Amino acid sequence: MLLSPNKPHKSYLICAVQRSGSSLLCEALKNTGLAGNPEEYFLDGQGWEDGEWAHQHHVTTRPDYLKLVFNHGTSPNGVFGAKIMWNYFPIMIEKLTALPGYQGWPAPQIILDLLPNVQFIWMVRRDKVRQAVSWARAAQTDVYAWHKNTAPAPKQEPCFDFSFIDNLHRLVLEGEAGWQSFFVACGKEPIKVIYEDLVDDYEGTALRILDALKIPYPIAIQFQERKLQKQADSLNDLWVEQYLRMKKQNHQ
Numbered sequence: 001m002l003l004s005p006n007k008p009h010k011s012y013l014i015c016a017v018q019r020s021g022s023s024l025l026c027e028a029l030k031n032t033g034l035a036g037n038p039e040e041y042f043l044d045g046q047g048w049e050d051g052e053w054a055h056q057h058h059v060t061t062r063p064d065y066l067k068l069v070f071n072h073g074t075s076p077n078g079v080f081g082a083k084i085m086w087n088y089f090p091i092m093i094e095k096l097t098a099l100p101g102y103q104g105w106p107a108p109q110i111i112l113d114l115l116p117n118v119q120f121i122w123m124v125r126r127d128k129v130r131q132a133v134s135w136a137r138a139a140q141t142d143v144y145a146w147h148k149n150t151a152p153a154p155k156q157e158p159c160f161d162f163s164f165i166d167n168l169h170r171l172v173l174e175g176e177a178g179w180q181s182f183f184v185a186c187g188k189e190p191i192k193v194i195y196e197d198l199v200d201d202y203e204g205t206a207l208r209i210l211d212a213l214k215i216p217y218p219i220a221i222q223f224q225e226r227k228l229q230k231q232a233d234s235l236n237d238l239w240v241e242q243y244l245r246m247k248k249q250n251h252q
Contacts, residue, residue: 007070007116008036008070008073008074008078008079008080008116009078009079009116009117010078010079010080010116010117010213010214010215011036011079011080011081011082011115011116011117011118011119012035012036012038012079012080012081012082012118012119012120012121012191012213013081013082013083013084013111013115013118013119013120013121014026014038014081014082014083014084014121014123015084015086015120015121015122015123015179015182015183015190016083016084016085016086016122016123016124016179017085017086017087017124017131017171017172017175017176017179018085018087018131018135018138018172019125019131019132019134019135019138020123020124020125020131020172020195021123021125021193021195021198021199022083022085022123023228024195024198024199024202024228025038025121025123025193025198025205025206026038026039026081026083027226027227027228028198028202028203028205028206028223029081029206029209030224031206031223031224031225031226032206032207032210032217032221032223033075033224034075034077034079034210034215034216034217034221035075035079035081035206035209035210035213035215036073036074036075036079036080036081036082037072037073037074037075037081038073038081038082038083039072039073039082039083040082040083040084040085041069041072041073041082042069042082042084042088042092042095043085043088044088044091044092044095048062048065048095049061049062049064049065053068054068062095062098062099063099066114069082077215079213079215080115080116085175086174086175086176086178086179087171087175089107089178089182090107093107093110096110096114097110102114106185107182107185108182108185108186108187111186112186118188119188119190119191119212119213120183120186120188120190120191121190121191121192121193121209122179122183122190122191122192122193123193123195124176124192124193124194124195125194125195125196126194126195126196127196128169128172128173129169129240129243129244130236130240131169131172132165132166132168132169132172132243133165133236133239133240133243134231134236135168135172136158136161136164136165136168136239137158137231137235137236137239138231139164139168140154140155140156140157140158140159141154141155141156141157141158142154142155143155143231158235160238160239160242160243162242162243162246162247165239165243166243166247191209191212191213193205193209202226203223206223207221
């Protein structure tokens with residue numbers, strides 16, 4: 001293993017495709033105070049050692065960036081969490097294989113070596129059409145999440161685009177198939193979390209994950225405040241109806 005100082009003793013990766021509810025799951029796990037601080041540390045846009053966050057912490061090398069990630073993503077009880085989307089997972093692996101010691105290693109071997117006692121949490125959504133619609137709207141507005149008492153201005157007003165939504169629907173299915181293949185290659189059964197169930201039982205779902213990860217917690221555990229706001233509204237409903245109608249017409 002490359003990282004020796006300040007390693008967690010337990011880790012997990014939330015494996016997802018965009019708009020599956022992974023941000024809500026991250027919030028729920030953070031709010032337990034016992035499941036690390038899961039964020040998208042490995043997003044290519046984060047810049048890794050060349051990014052602003054790294055520079056704020058005087059980090060200039062890739063190994064030191066990974067140490068920063070571990071330090072920031074680990075809760076006092078030694079649990080580390082992170083979130084990864086399928087579409088940038090190959091880029092993450094490419095960056096890791098550039099490190100001495102990991103050159104030529106396959107993705108499963110890298111992840112299993114890098115993250116101590118890692119378990120995978122697979123975040124999925126039953127309604128893939130609504131997921132694609134949500135992704136299309138977020139991509140157009142550049143608003144992927146907002147918290148209480150904030151109302152970020154959209155980059156542009158969203159407009160319905162059947163081809164765009166249809167392509168994103170295909171990417172959702174491809175991403176889920178990709179994660180399934182990865183779990184098989186790792187020889188690990190993921191902890192599967194369904195978005196609709198998380199919405200219905202936010203705290204219960206988080207506690208079920210703590211149980212699956214074998215993280216002890218007090219009977220009277222107190223969750224921190226929920227801040228993420230629901231983004232879907234009647235426009236999402238309209239787009240779903242339009243998409244399904246046009247999809248049916250295209251197959252007649």
